[in-house]
Amino acid sequence: MTNDYKELWAQCCQYIKDNISPAQYATWFRDIEVQSYDVAGERRRLVLKVQSSFFVDQLEERFQGVLRSGVRKTFGEGVQIVYCFRQVQSDPSTVIEQKSALPSPTILAQAKAQPANPFKETGSDDFDPQLNPRYTFENYCESPSNKIARSIGEAIANDPTIKTFNPLFVFGPAGVGKTHLIQAIGIRVKERNPRARVLYVTARLFQSQYTAAAARNINSFFHFYQSIDTLIIDDIQDLQNMSGTQNTFFHIFNHLRQHDRQIIMSSDRAPAEMEGFEERLLSRFKWGMQVELERPDIELRRDVLKLKAEQDGIAIPGDVAEFIASNVTSSVREIEGVMVSLMAHATVLNRDISVDLARRVIANAVKINSRQVNFEMITEAVAEHYNLPADLLFTKVRKREVSDARQVVMYLAKKLAKMPLTTIGLKLDRTHATVIHACNNIENRLATEKKLGSDIDAIEATIASR
Secondary structure (H helix, E strand, O other): OOOOHHHHHHHHHHHHHHHOOHHHHHHHOOOOEEEEEEEEOOEEEEEEEOOOHHHHHHHHHHOHHHHHHHHHHHHOOOEEEEEEEEOOOOOHHHEEEEEOOOOOHHHHHOOOOOEOOOOOOOOOOOOEOOOOOOOOHHHOOOOOOOHHHHHHHHHHHHOOOOOOOOOEEEEOOOOOOHHHHHHHHHHHHHHHOOOOOEEEEEHHHHHHHHHHHHHOOHHHHHHHHHOOOEEEEEOHHHHOOOHHHHHHHHHHHHHHHHOOOEEEEEEOOOHHHOOOOOHHHHHHHOOOEEEEOOOOOHHHHHHHHHHHHHHHOOOOOHHHHHHHHHHOOOOHHHHHHHHHHHHHHHHHHOOOOOHHHHHHHHOOOOOOOOOOOOHHHHHHHHHHHOOOOHHHHHOOOOOHHHHHHHHHHHHHHHHOOOOOHHHHHHHHOOOHHHHHHHHHHHHHHHOOOHHHHHHHHHHHHHHHOO
8 A cells, every 4th residue: 555645635635626616625525535545466446435325426426527537647547446434423333335336427427418309400519418327338247148249349439430340239138238238338439539429319219209300390300310420229129110210210320321320229139030120121230240148147147246236335245146146147137126125125124134135135026046057067967977077078078978978068058057158168168159069969869869868867867956
């Protein structure tokens, strides 16, 4: 820990004081103290002691831009801000730390701008892009289930001149992070170029605006949307069977793409599975890059829990986090909802966060798995059944007995653990195509090979008994 961090904080406070009103400084910053400043390699952590969680909310929502700018100027780049306060003012044992949620200061600064209005002429700086400042890449947890989608999104955001992925079509089931990802792209574009005309809109809102425009001024509607640099449309599947709106979007789409403007869309299904859309529009959805967001794997669920706990200032025991990650498997949204309910129950009931409390909370939200099958359980059971060392399954050995056992592992990982094929491939150092071939091969053989069917039944029984 550096010895002059208090002097650095004093310089930071002076910068803040010079950039806000005296009343604001006196109310929100004068009594802040630096609890600690830790440096570990490239990681730096500044802990600020504040009065309450209410102060944290105000600092994050109203003054995060000037605070971060001051910290960056005095402490340097890459400093993580953590807030420290007592839950009960008179009880020092109730002190907790809460990590900054890292909302985008660029988007927060535009929160008071005029709403995007397709019926009114606007300059590049004077309309709200409708982006959630907390939906940043920094707050977006990564795992094999979303790594490709995130990498493509960052590539677009970091260099909007590259149009290889135009349009970008993100699809996947509800609650897997589509809205967060597509807004993170828009936020990064605005952060790098504040004058860029970026707009996030749901398909339902677009349809409502079109209906109003048809009765008022359709030309202003077209002109507004054709002036956007990065257009982000969420839940595009909601335009199903709306021929008039689809025709309008078709012409806007063509104009934007012909002028090298970026188009980003999300949907709950791939273009090939969409019904009620004109073929010419579907073909344009397929022009650029289609990328799937799969249901969160166990690694992602753990990371989401960890991030949520840090941002809310909660210490979650390891067994509780593992229990939640193992049982709340459908979506990131469900995990975040369970965390909110868990905090509320612990506070209202004045109880420590435990597995029993977590079980009580999530029983009302999701169906609790009686047993969570994971990849390690499958590999151990398969290796034991075929009398092979488990490590051999992860090698490049192609002997028939090893290759067959490896394919059984892939098949059961898909069937029992519900693992994405990409994740299975990463676990075994195999390609996505190899995993598909292995699963199909086992399914085909099961129709004719009774011995293989008996083997798999026995392996599944072993896993169930553990």
